[in-house]
Amino acid sequence: MVVDTAMYTVHTAFAALWAGSVLFVAAAVLPLAIDGELSPEAFGGVVSKLQWVTRISALLSFVTGGHLAGTLYSAETLTGTPSGYLVLTMLALWLGLAALVEIGSAKANRGVAEKKIREPARNARPFYRLAALFAVGLLVVAGLLGSPAPLF
Template identity: 75%
Template sequence: MIVDTVMYTVHTAFAALWTGSVLFVAAVVVPLAMAGELSPAAFGSVVSKLRWVTRLGALVTFVTGGHLAGTLYTVDTLTGTTGGYLVVAMLTLWLGLAAAIEVGSARAIRGVENDKIREPARDARPFYLLGSVLAVGLLVVSGLLGTPGAVL
């Protein structure tokens, strides 16, 4: 019981950090970079940190979410209940978010390494916007998963 509570808390904390970071970068940092109001070094630093938050967040949420799914679900409940479908949807969104941020960050870093700012930000923007949509989707699915009766 205590282990499950710790796993749930860590899972939720990292999910919040990750989704919040993605939304912040997409809504605030990328527009500033596209306008040329950030230096390439500052933009590169933010993108690099987002990359590490994504990698660490993906690892931690995978481990903690795997533990929670393993203790709360069976194969039958994952494939035959509303809660199970939500968990599978969450995993799909999680994979998509990690991929979108990795691709967007790679495009941004490649341009920043050439001491550019506007073009790398424009190149990364569609992936960060996709990441934002996926992050919001994760928040919605987690809210649905937290409603009474969704687990069974």
């Protein structure tokens, strides 16, 4: 019971940190970078921090989520119940979010290394916007999983 509570707490905390970080970069930092209102070093620093938050959160989410799925679900309930489908949806969104942040960050870092900011930010924008959509999707799925009974 204590281990499950700790796993759930770590899982939720790092998922919220990750989703919030992606949303902040997509909504607040990226527009400033596209407008040239940030220095390449500042933008590069934010992108680097987002990559680290993504990597650490993805690792911890995988470990804690794997533990929770292993203790709360069987193969039958994971593939045959609404809450099991939500867990699988969360896994797909988690993988997609990690990939989108890494791709967007690689696009941004390419230009930042050359002391450019507007073009790299524009190149990263579609990936960060889609990542923000995936982050919102993860929060919605988490809310559905946390409800007393899934809504469908």
